[in-house]
Amino acid sequence: MCRKAARILSAQVVLKPGSVLGLATGSTPLGVYKWLAEWCAAGDVDFSEAVSINLDEYVGLAPDNPQSYRYYMDDNFFRHVNIKPENTHLPNGLASGKAEECARYDAVIRAHNGIDMQLLGIGHNGHIGFNEPGAVFEMDTHCAPLTESTISANSRFFSDESDVPRFAYTMGIRTIMRARYIVLIVSGAGKAQILKDAFTGPVTPQVPASVLQLHGDVILAGDEEALSLLV
Numbered sequence: 001m002c003r004k005a006a007r008i009l010s011a012q013v014v015l016k017p018g019s020v021l022g023l024a025t026g027s028t029p030l031g032v033y034k035w036l037a038e039w040c041a042a043g044d045v046d047f048s049e050a051v052s053i054n055l056d057e058y059v060g061l062a063p064d065n066p067q068s069y070r071y072y073m074d075d076n077f078f079r080h081v082n083i084k085p086e087n088t089h090l091p092n093g094l095a096s097g098k099a100e101e102c103a104r105y106d107a108v109i110r111a112h113n114g115i116d117m118q119l120l121g122i123g124h125n126g127h128i129g130f131n132e133p134g135a136v137f138e139m140d141t142h143c144a145p146l147t148e149s150t151i152s153a154n155s156r157f158f159s160d161e162s163d164v165p166r167f168a169y170t171m172g173i174r175t176i177m178r179a180r181y182i183v184l185i186v187s188g189a190g191k192a193q194i195l196k197d198a199f200t201g202p203v204t205p206q207v208p209a210s211v212l213q214l215h216g217d218v219i220l221a222g223d224e225e226a227l228s229l230l231v
Protein backbone atom coordinates (compact mmCIF):
# COMPACT_ATOMS: atom_id res chain seq x y z
CA MET A 1 0.00 0.00 0.00
CA CYS A 2 2.70 2.48 1.00
CA ARG A 3 4.85 1.50 -1.97
CA LYS A 4 1.94 2.11 -4.32
CA ALA A 5 1.29 5.55 -2.82
CA ALA A 6 5.01 6.37 -2.91
CA ARG A 7 5.16 5.44 -6.60
CA ILE A 8 2.23 7.73 -7.39
CA LEU A 9 3.83 10.54 -5.42
CA SER A 10 7.23 10.12 -7.03
CA ALA A 11 5.68 9.93 -10.51
CA GLN A 12 4.01 13.25 -9.73
CA VAL A 13 7.37 14.81 -8.83
CA VAL A 14 9.18 13.28 -11.80
CA LEU A 15 6.53 14.64 -14.19
CA LYS A 16 6.35 18.03 -12.47
CA PRO A 17 9.48 18.75 -10.38
CA GLY A 18 7.89 21.83 -8.79
CA SER A 19 4.83 19.89 -7.60
CA VAL A 20 2.90 21.11 -4.59
CA LEU A 21 2.42 18.07 -2.38
CA GLY A 22 -0.23 18.02 0.32
CA LEU A 23 1.15 15.71 3.01
CA ALA A 24 -0.23 13.91 6.05
CA THR A 25 1.20 12.58 9.31
CA GLY A 26 0.07 9.60 11.43
CA SER A 27 1.08 5.96 11.34
CA THR A 28 -0.23 5.11 7.89
CA PRO A 29 2.11 7.26 5.71
CA LEU A 30 5.32 6.26 7.51
CA GLY A 31 6.05 3.60 4.89
CA VAL A 32 5.40 6.08 2.07
CA TYR A 33 8.04 8.40 3.47
CA LYS A 34 10.51 5.52 3.89
CA TRP A 35 10.16 4.47 0.26
CA LEU A 36 10.53 8.04 -0.97
CA ALA A 37 13.65 8.57 1.14
CA GLU A 38 15.15 5.38 -0.27
CA TRP A 39 14.41 6.34 -3.87
CA CYS A 40 15.66 9.88 -3.32
CA ALA A 41 18.96 8.53 -1.91
CA ALA A 42 19.25 6.29 -4.97
CA GLY A 43 18.79 9.34 -7.22
CA ASP A 44 15.48 8.13 -8.64
CA VAL A 45 13.38 11.02 -7.40
CA ASP A 46 14.41 14.62 -6.79
CA PHE A 47 12.53 16.89 -4.38
CA SER A 48 14.76 19.94 -4.87
CA GLU A 49 12.01 21.89 -6.61
CA ALA A 50 9.04 20.37 -4.76
CA VAL A 51 6.88 22.19 -2.24
CA SER A 52 5.07 20.49 0.63
CA ILE A 53 2.04 21.81 2.46
CA ASN A 54 0.89 19.66 5.36
CA LEU A 55 -2.70 19.08 6.35
CA ASP A 56 -2.56 20.00 9.99
CA GLU A 57 -0.71 20.80 13.22
CA TYR A 58 -1.61 20.72 16.90
CA VAL A 59 -2.33 24.07 18.51
CA GLY A 60 0.17 24.87 21.27
CA LEU A 61 3.02 22.54 20.28
CA ALA A 62 6.40 24.00 19.35
CA PRO A 63 8.13 22.75 16.18
CA ASP A 64 10.79 21.02 18.28
CA ASN A 65 8.23 19.18 20.41
CA PRO A 66 8.54 15.52 19.36
CA GLN A 67 4.73 15.21 19.24
CA SER A 68 4.33 18.12 16.84
CA TYR A 69 3.62 17.38 13.21
CA ARG A 70 6.52 19.64 12.18
CA TYR A 71 8.84 17.40 14.17
CA TYR A 72 7.26 14.26 12.67
CA MET A 73 7.71 15.58 9.11
CA ASP A 74 11.32 16.66 9.70
CA ASP A 75 12.12 13.39 11.41
CA ASN A 76 10.36 11.00 9.05
CA PHE A 77 10.66 12.71 5.71
CA PHE A 78 12.16 16.15 5.15
CA ARG A 79 15.63 15.48 6.56
CA HIS A 80 15.92 12.28 4.51
CA VAL A 81 15.24 13.90 1.13
CA ASN A 82 16.53 16.94 -0.72
CA ILE A 83 13.44 19.12 -0.29
CA LYS A 84 14.40 22.71 0.63
CA PRO A 85 13.39 23.50 4.24
CA GLU A 86 11.90 26.82 3.09
CA ASN A 87 9.62 24.89 0.73
CA THR A 88 8.05 22.86 3.57
CA HIS A 89 4.92 24.33 5.12
CA LEU A 90 2.89 23.44 8.19
CA PRO A 91 0.62 25.60 10.33
CA ASN A 92 2.52 27.19 13.21
CA GLY A 93 1.27 25.59 16.42
CA LEU A 94 2.58 28.53 18.43
CA ALA A 95 1.01 31.32 16.36
CA SER A 96 -0.42 34.03 18.60
CA GLY A 97 -3.56 34.72 16.57
CA LYS A 98 -5.56 31.68 15.45
CA ALA A 99 -7.61 33.45 12.76
CA GLU A 100 -4.47 35.14 11.43
CA GLU A 101 -2.62 31.83 11.29
CA CYS A 102 -5.44 30.19 9.33
CA ALA A 103 -5.53 33.12 6.89
CA ARG A 104 -1.74 32.96 6.53
CA TYR A 105 -1.89 29.25 5.73
CA ASP A 106 -4.61 29.66 3.13
CA ALA A 107 -2.53 32.44 1.57
CA VAL A 108 0.45 30.04 1.35
CA ILE A 109 -1.74 27.51 -0.48
CA ARG A 110 -3.09 30.17 -2.85
CA ALA A 111 0.40 31.59 -3.48
CA HIS A 112 1.46 28.16 -4.69
CA ASN A 113 -1.53 27.92 -6.98
CA GLY A 114 -3.15 25.13 -4.96
CA ILE A 115 -2.21 21.55 -4.21
CA ASP A 116 -1.36 19.14 -7.00
CA MET A 117 -1.55 15.90 -5.06
CA GLN A 118 -3.00 15.48 -1.57
CA LEU A 119 -2.01 12.46 0.50
CA LEU A 120 -4.65 11.57 3.09
CA GLY A 121 -5.22 9.07 5.87
CA ILE A 122 -8.60 8.48 7.48
CA GLY A 123 -9.49 8.43 11.17
CA HIS A 124 -11.56 5.65 12.74
CA ASN A 125 -14.41 8.14 12.92
CA GLY A 126 -14.05 9.12 9.26
CA HIS A 127 -12.10 12.31 9.80
CA ILE A 128 -9.72 13.65 7.17
CA GLY A 129 -7.16 16.12 8.40
CA PHE A 130 -8.75 17.16 11.68
CA ASN A 131 -12.16 17.63 10.10
CA GLU A 132 -14.12 15.63 12.64
CA PRO A 133 -17.68 14.27 12.20
CA GLY A 134 -20.11 17.15 11.82
CA ALA A 135 -17.50 19.48 10.27
CA VAL A 136 -19.04 21.65 7.58
CA PHE A 137 -17.76 20.92 4.10
CA GLU A 138 -17.43 24.59 3.05
CA MET A 139 -14.37 25.39 5.17
CA ASP A 140 -10.81 26.36 4.49
CA THR A 141 -8.03 26.23 7.09
CA HIS A 142 -9.47 26.61 10.58
CA CYS A 143 -8.81 25.75 14.20
CA ALA A 144 -10.81 22.64 15.09
CA PRO A 145 -11.60 20.96 18.41
CA LEU A 146 -10.55 17.29 18.55
CA THR A 147 -13.23 14.73 19.38
CA GLU A 148 -12.81 12.37 22.34
CA SER A 149 -12.23 9.44 19.94
CA THR A 150 -9.39 11.29 18.17
CA ILE A 151 -7.86 12.38 21.47
CA SER A 152 -7.91 8.79 22.63
CA ALA A 153 -6.56 7.41 19.28
CA ASN A 154 -3.73 9.98 19.22
CA SER A 155 -2.86 9.52 22.89
CA ARG A 156 -0.69 6.56 21.82
CA PHE A 157 1.94 9.12 20.81
CA PHE A 158 1.83 11.00 24.15
CA SER A 159 2.86 9.89 27.62
CA ASP A 160 -0.61 10.67 28.95
CA GLU A 161 -4.00 11.30 27.31
CA SER A 162 -4.23 14.62 29.16
CA ASP A 163 -1.16 15.81 27.19
CA VAL A 164 -2.96 15.51 23.83
CA PRO A 165 -3.77 19.02 22.59
CA ARG A 166 -7.52 19.70 22.37
CA PHE A 167 -7.31 21.84 19.23
CA ALA A 168 -5.54 21.64 15.91
CA TYR A 169 -5.13 23.77 12.84
CA THR A 170 -6.40 21.86 9.85
CA MET A 171 -7.02 22.42 6.19
CA GLY A 172 -10.77 22.40 5.75
CA ILE A 173 -12.75 20.02 3.57
CA ARG A 174 -13.02 22.71 0.89
CA THR A 175 -9.22 23.11 0.86
CA ILE A 176 -8.76 19.35 0.54
CA MET A 177 -11.38 19.05 -2.20
CA ARG A 178 -9.57 21.69 -4.29
CA ALA A 179 -6.50 19.42 -4.62
CA ARG A 180 -6.11 18.29 -8.22
CA TYR A 181 -6.04 14.69 -7.10
CA ILE A 182 -6.09 12.83 -3.83
CA VAL A 183 -4.40 9.63 -2.69
CA LEU A 184 -6.09 8.10 0.34
CA ILE A 185 -4.09 5.41 2.13
CA VAL A 186 -5.74 3.09 4.62
CA SER A 187 -4.51 0.05 6.49
CA GLY A 188 -5.80 -2.47 9.00
CA ALA A 189 -9.07 -4.23 9.76
CA GLY A 190 -9.97 -1.48 12.22
CA LYS A 191 -10.53 0.93 9.32
CA ALA A 192 -12.59 -1.47 7.14
CA GLN A 193 -16.03 -0.37 8.35
CA ILE A 194 -15.36 3.37 8.16
CA LEU A 195 -13.86 2.95 4.70
CA LYS A 196 -17.01 1.14 3.58
CA ASP A 197 -19.20 3.86 5.11
CA ALA A 198 -17.10 6.58 3.45
CA PHE A 199 -17.25 5.13 -0.05
CA THR A 200 -20.58 3.31 -0.18
CA GLY A 201 -22.68 5.24 2.32
CA PRO A 202 -24.31 8.65 2.00
CA VAL A 203 -22.19 11.75 1.58
CA THR A 204 -22.58 13.39 4.95
CA PRO A 205 -20.58 15.62 7.31
CA GLN A 206 -21.08 12.84 9.88
CA VAL A 207 -18.52 10.86 7.84
CA PRO A 208 -16.19 13.62 6.62
CA ALA A 209 -14.28 11.31 4.22
CA SER A 210 -17.54 10.56 2.39
CA VAL A 211 -17.11 13.92 0.64
CA LEU A 212 -14.35 12.25 -1.39
CA GLN A 213 -17.12 10.54 -3.40
CA LEU A 214 -17.69 13.98 -4.93
CA HIS A 215 -14.07 14.51 -6.02
CA GLY A 216 -13.29 13.58 -9.61
CA ASP A 217 -9.87 12.08 -9.00
CA VAL A 218 -9.30 10.00 -5.87
CA ILE A 219 -7.00 7.00 -5.67
CA LEU A 220 -7.63 4.65 -2.76
CA ALA A 221 -4.61 2.57 -1.76
CA GLY A 222 -5.40 0.11 1.00
CA ASP A 223 -4.18 -3.16 2.40
CA GLU A 224 -6.38 -6.26 2.21
CA GLU A 225 -7.73 -5.87 5.74
CA ALA A 226 -8.84 -2.29 5.24
CA LEU A 227 -10.42 -3.08 1.88
CA SER A 228 -12.08 -6.31 3.07
CA LEU A 229 -15.61 -4.90 3.30
CA LEU A 230 -15.41 -3.05 -0.01
CA VAL A 231 -14.71 -5.97 -2.34
Ligand code: F6R
Binding pocket: 023, 024, 025, 026, 027, 028, 029, 055, 056, 120, 121, 122, 123, 124, 127, 128, 129, 130
Ligand atom coordinates in the same frame (compact mmCIF):
# COMPACT_ATOMS: atom_id res chain seq x y z
C1 F6R B 1 -2.71 13.38 9.86
C2 F6R B 1 -4.15 13.54 9.74
C3 F6R B 1 -5.10 12.52 10.23
C4 F6R B 1 -4.65 11.06 9.99
C5 F6R B 1 -5.68 10.08 10.52
C6 F6R B 1 -5.20 8.65 10.40
O1 F6R B 1 -2.01 14.48 9.35
O2 F6R B 1 -4.57 14.55 9.29
O3 F6R B 1 -6.36 12.73 9.62
O4 F6R B 1 -4.46 10.86 8.62
O5 F6R B 1 -5.96 10.36 11.87
O6 F6R B 1 -4.10 8.49 11.24
P1 F6R B 1 -3.25 7.12 11.30
O7 F6R B 1 -2.56 7.03 9.98
O8 F6R B 1 -2.30 7.32 12.42
O9 F6R B 1 -4.24 6.02 11.52
